[in-house]
Amino acid sequence: MSGCAAAQGGPASLPERHNPEGVARVLAVGSGKGGVGKSTVTALSAVALARRGLKVGIFDADLTGPSIPKLLGVTERPTGYGEGILPPVTSTLKISVLSMNLLLEDPSRPVIWRGPLIAQAIRQFWGETVWGSLDLLLVDLPPGTSDAPLTVFQTARLDGFLAVTTPQGLAGEVMEKSLHLARELDTPLAGVVENQSYALCPCCGKTFEPFGAGNLQSIQDRWGMGVGIRLPLDPDLAALGDRGKLEEYRNDQVLTPLEEGLRAIFPVM
């Protein structure tokens, strides 16, 4: 059985990929595997760059498990603006956020949609959202290699794909499936983030590796990605994220490597 069909409408049959007006560059953040911290990395990337004065937006393409509004404390609904959707912004850094969860009457309810509806919603949000002038639009992809990520790859003209994984071999293997997908759909592989790479002992402050040693360098070598970013497991991240206060996060051990990595991906930004 072949694993790759780009089924029901391959890239060739699709309209040209396009990006919203005013958006200078688009970076998709994905992992194949869920729960590796993809949404946290996306939100922190936005925080790090917005704090440097850049204009940043986040398109949350994870329709059935959206996390971005929760992490950044956004609850305001998008509003209509002429013929487009105007996304709300975060309270401090004014990061623009569009997420399915902001359109639900009750955000605790599931979006029980099959693939075609998911794809249609993504294409509609992508085409109709008025972001204004942005230095960078981050797209938070859901896990897997089916409808939602596939539709983003086929709809947006992505300037790069940033892969997120953890040191666990299993996470790396599933993440590499998403690298295959990105490459097959002609999206530049921008770099890889190894999240939860290490932790600090709560007693003595020494570094230890709760998920093992990881193999970031070997992934970079195998896929020819110059940018590799190791981030620690920081309990403050979970705590601030759960309170919708990720904008307040200031740990340079996390933010500096992230910002440097993003600037290595996009030197002029």
Added chain:
Amino acid sequence: MSGCAAAQGGPASLPERHNPEGVARVLAVGSGKGGVGKSTVTALSAVALARRGLKVGIFDADLTGPSIPKLLGVTERPTGYGEGILPPVTSTLKISVLSMNLLLEDPSRPVIWRGPLIAQAIRQFWGETVWGSLDLLLVDLPPGTSDAPLTVFQTARLDGFLAVTTPQGLAGEVMEKSLHLARELDTPLAGVVENQSYALCPCCGKTFEPFGAGNLQSIQDRWGMGVGIRLPLDPDLAALGDRGKLEEYRNDQVLTPLEEGLRAIFPVM
């Protein structure tokens, strides 16, 4: 915008749900959110019960991010048997495993399928696999509330849904979306596992909570679930899983609460 459509063919229009012949009971393990340890909990549940002499199988319904074969070291391809698919078994405990990854020519390649193909594959595997006599068939659901989990809920006659989450509030919120889905599709809510609930300090062995205190009891109360299982973050799990040796795991701090929880869900097993 309504979050719930059970779109493109609701339960009413579907054929009767059915289970494979010889399978005494079916428990779906899901989370809504990815990466909370759903596959690890599924595999460990199988290990705990198989070690007590029960006959256990695992149907890996995560077609685009399959983990079960890797965790349990299964590489053998399913074989044809009369008119059905005969799943391979693990080396020691003889747990039957059916996973998409075992059918791929190259397991590192992604399955780039849109929803309808995913749903069709799940229905076909469900209908055509010959499990033989099983005390329990565990179904490892992928993240989200779209095609794959929805198809499982609509195809199998599930005896229970075991939800997996972590102490992070965000994981809990996305997990509760899957509880909504299970309830809407008339599947009994069997219990909830709080994974990575606590860890042991590598210096002094004391317990600490790297992801915060969690709210297992409040989730149980809100949804009326008697069974709540707290599992620690154990680095040995990642290490053994990455080597395909989860069958060798023997930490009773993990296996005992899991086995007790499963026996509380199915007292006669």
